[in-house]
Amino acid sequence: MPQIKNAHIRYRIIDRCIRNKYKPFPSKEELRAACEEALFGSEDGANICGSTIEKDLFAMREEMDAPIKYSKRHNGYYYEDESFSINDIPLSEEEIESLKFASKTLMQFKDTAMFQQFAFAINKIFDKISTSADLKDETADLVQFETGFASSGNEYLPELLEAIKGKLIVQFQYESFISGIRKLRKTVPLLLKEYRNRWYLIAFDFDKATAITYALERMDELIITDEIFTQPIDFSAAGFFKYSTGITAGNNQIEEVVFRAGTIASKYIQSQPFHSSQRVVKEDETGVVFNLEVLISEELIRDFMSYGGELRILQPESLRKEITTRFKRAVSVYGE
Structure with missing residues (x-):
């Protein structure tokens, strides 16, 4: 997690600890332990040190005008203004846009079985962002997510x-x-x-x-x-799918695939490669020759065929013949 995001999370944890009426005046060590436990699941000091908390307290005072004071009598921190909370600080425009995108992303999964237990919470977040004056999305019609239909199983x-x-x-x-x-x-x-x-x-x-x-x-x-x-x-999930271009994977034979794509098609293929191993072998005014090391699967064959006559397999010969056979079958279905 980026350091700046960690810092903002620590600010909120510190704010919560200072406002805790049941355990007031938290010490620097208690703040450190609370942050480390929330972020890393431990309290041994391996990830967050006392100097980090000191810097956080200073940043909260400077950037958020947090009225943080230290009580020598109670050996801990408190807010001089008891009603203060960083939750009351307005969000920046960038943070608001991030919330809008995050809420829409969550809505894509709310009907999935694994996430249905959180559907109520997801709906509450989305409704709050949709109805809040500060969070009203004026760009709702400008961004559209891909929507999938839930399948059985x-x-x-x-x-x-x-x-x-x-x-x-x-x-x-x-x-x-x-x-x-x-x-x-x-x-x-x-x-x-x-x-x-x-x-x-x-x-x-x-x-x-x-x-x-x-x-x-x-x-x-x-x-x-x-x-x-x-x-x-x-x-190993990474090893299992290392040479996969879709869901088909395993210990099947890996082959080098060489193909040529036309000038326009090659631009699409370079911007969204078939596989991480994809490399440019040769490029001229008529197109680009690529190669990649992959498991030849049904998904890969269909991806290649989606480019129609703009892509031609050079090797292996077995793949070239398979795709040729399928295109001939398609011609016979539609008629010459």
Whole structure:
């Protein structure tokens, strides 16, 4: 977290401590401990020192006109004006804009199962910002967020999250889109991941003895068992998705993909790369040649095809043939 944001959070913690009528006159050490516990979950002084609190008190006096005084009698700090609070200080224009964007971002998730327990609080925040004179959003029609429709299976998010935390074994029926066959899966949940408004579970599958990706919308009859899986699982989310361009990942073969994009398409591709490994190999007046090292997946193929004739695969040959076959099939569907 940036230092300036940490400082503002500490100011509010200090303000709350000084205004606490049940424990008045907090000492510098008590203020330090309260800030460290709130920000870092500990009080051992490893992250916040006494000199930091001294600087914070000075900044509050100078920047916020906080009437902070020190009582030698009580060995602690207090407000000379008991009614003072930094909460009464008007927000800056930048802070107001940040609140507006944050509230709209929260509203995108309020109907998601994992966040429904906070829906009331999210609505209160949004309503307050929407109705406050100071926070009235005059740019509401100038900024629009992408809105996704909640898919089935999202109701499993809270249970699966708890299973991941507790390393609990779970079972569920899973239906393949390709075969349409339902099978019972016994897994250890490892990670929940959202991709293009769909939620997925990455879990260690007992039958396949490896990490597998499951779409929550195809899961049914979820059972969270009381059995704790104690054996170590060699899994890293960063490593698992290192060569992925979507949700498909794992230990499949990584290949170098080389492709050429036209002048206009290449600008879009450079501004939003397919993958972090993407590099420019050659550039001229007719376009750009790129390469990247990735797992060739359905998501990647569809992304390539979305550029139509503006993008051409150079290698590997197997990928070039696959995309050629799909375009020929599309031509046959629409007619020549």
